[in-house]
């Protein structure tokens with residue numbers, strides 16, 4: 001029975017804090033328990049217990065845990081270990097990992113209930129401030145009150161503050177029953193208020209309802225939906241919504257019938273993983289080539305935990321995954337199926353649902369917190385075999401028994417979290433997670449990342465190839481259009497070459513579909529005054545504003561700053577504003593001019609802000625309600641449409657001329673992936689790449705679908721300049737509102753870094769966008785040897801930081817963070 005607990009707070013601070021475990025709690029508190037603790041005399045936080053012990057801390061007064069929130073831990077082994085690994089590797093605090101890992105519904109704060117401690121007496125007059133008394137009075141009169149509620153009633157700003165002060169004084173206590181944000185979802189249902197064999201009552205109902213036609217309709221609809229009269233069968237549960245729809249009446253009619261005693265209304269708690277009534281389908285029959293790959297993967301798994309499946313686009317990697325998932329489930333294990341973005345989950349979910357039914361759980365970024373808590377609790381409650389399909393944050397769920405982790409589109413940069421910390425790569429964390437569970441890992445891609453492919457060729461990972469498309473359809477034909485030449489010959493119509501238009505027309509007339517890819521959202525990336533050259537830029541960031549036509553506004557894509565489009569140039573007063581460049585919104589407009597009779601949809605960040613908008617766009621296109629799909633890189637990822645025969649890459653230049661060591665890789669991936677959306681089901685497709693730089697090597701590799709060639713070329717470059725996979729990059733960012741100051745601090749700090757790391761330090765320099773939200777940025781790059789221990793690096797960096805703070809106080813007001821393995 002330990003007296004002290006080390007707890008983790010959801011904050012960006014290093015280490016854990018010690019609290020005393022009240023005697024009454026000693027039996028309940030365990031590692032992984034959630035507890036409510038006062039922190040810094042200001043706030044209450046939900047903390048996680050990471051260790052229990054009996055060593056009384058010296059030198060300060062230990063506070064008590066205010067409340068134990070659950071009867072049992074909310075974490076399973078090895079979650080804490082995984083958090084620790086992430087904090088070490090990605091150079092952040094465990095608290096930051098905790099904050100990202102646990103849904104906020106499980107981190108109760110203002111919803112907490114408090115009540116007055118009847119034994120409290122004011123020790124010295126004046127100990128209670130006026131505001132304390134107000135809060136105390138409220139708690140007294142109401143008995144048990146929520147912190148939130150106090151805030152609303154009093155109008156006081158920081159009530160949690162107030163409450164923790166009172167908690168410190170012992171004037172109030174946290175009420176044990178804490179209400180979570182989580183509430184189970186219910187569904188309204190209807191049933192007849194009589195027993196099924198009570199025919200007399202049923203007749204009576206019909207008699208009574210003769211003069212209430214609408215209610216009679218309800219009764220008939222109910223009998224039909226519930227199969228009441230089909231003797232051999234069970235009565236089916238009928239939802240209120242379904243009943244009203246079938247009967248074609250409104251809720252008051254139902255309420256009246258219920259009043260009369262015909263129906264009973266009740267609520268059914270539905271689990272969000274509602275079973276489908278449909279029968280499950282069997283697994284897809286694998287083609288010969290797929291069968292071979294499937295066996296090879298099993299062979300690889302005997303030797304190695306990690307295997308890369310390098311399968312060309314539309315080779316049917318998903319079908320192979322499904323067989324592997326079924327194998328793991330049969331062995332009673334759980335499966336994590338990671339996808340980079342939710343655009344992918346829509347189609348995948350349908351395919352997997354059909355086979356795995358309610359064993360499939362979905363966890364994606366547009367889910368509400370309630371839904372996240374649901375899945376968390378379900379995994380906590382049961383250790384049953386299941387498959388979780390999710391985005392990167394699903395690595396944090398409490399798995400009991402992982403047997404297999406699949407990382408689809410392994411190369412995708414969306415696996416990397418940019419901001420805030422932990423700046424982790426979901427793929428890499430998934431690999432560590434799998435190791436901790438003794439699970440196998442399958443990485444899949446048509447365009448593997450250079451790092452992963454390198455490791456596979458080295459022999460660290462297994463490697464299985466799939467070189468043919470399903471149904472033996474040929475890889476799409478790629479045609480290059482030199483836009484410079486075409487423009488000279490007047491063979492361009494805006495952003496579209498006449499050749500592209502011709503091909504699109506041919507396809508559309510044949511009932512086929514078209515995808516147009518432009519990697520910029522908005523209408524135009526900038527506007528400009530043609531009289532004086534004025535360009536509107538963001539007030540807070542060093543970027544030009546993007547024009548959005550629908551809202552007639554100019555918007556900063558970094559901070560959201562928005563202004564209206566001026567009619568006259570504010571600089572020279574002339575009506576010279578012109579629109580420069582093309583974003584997806586403009587492409588959509590322009591292609592509509594070219595093909596006025598075609599239905600067009602657009603998929604980019606602006607059209608997919610709602611939870612269901614992806615589904616709608618993808619569904620419309622799949623079912624040919626739309627035939628031209630315009631989109632940003634969202635359309636490049638793993639989508640599977642059967643009718644697309646033409647893919648147009650409108651401007652390859654923006655991708656290939658980006659000053660970053662990964663730009664070649666990113667450009668190849670994007671083009672090869674978007675090209676791969678064409679010609680998937682029936683016949684060879686065609687890809688048209690428009691570029692002013694047709695001899696660029698990346699364009700050439702895409703034309704030949706030559707991943708190997710591209711890989712060798714790229715690897716040569718990486719070796720020459722000492723980039724991954726030969727080194728590990730750590731970017732260090734410094735931010736401050738004062739440009740000159742952050743510049744000086746960065747130079748001085750990099751000097752200290754050089755004393756230890758020498759040549760491994762590059763910079764500081766100002767990044768391409770050197771000011772965001774009024775913070776000026778400097779970047780320092782560290783190129784570390786792969787063998788370097790990140791635990792050591794972290795320690796050294798912390799030391800250097802502390803030294804810097806001690807010799808230059810300006811460092812304290814500077815924001816500093818690390819980005820390990822930046823993408």
Ligand SMILES: Nc1ncnc2c1ncn2[C@@H]1O[C@H](COP(=O)(O)OP(=O)(O)OP(=O)(O)O)[C@@H](O)[C@H]1O
Nearest residue numbers: 284285286287313314315316317318319470638640
């Ligand atoms: N064994 C199979 N039986 C029936 N259909 C299959 C089979 N394998 C693949 N397909 C079909 O072929 C198409 C391509 O398969 P899938 O989407 O799995 O390819 P992929 O390798 O994941 O491609 P990408 O890397 O482009 O996402 C799909 O429409 C799929 O239904």
Ligand SMILES: [Zn+2]
Nearest residue numbers: 538541556559
């Ligand atoms: Zn801005």
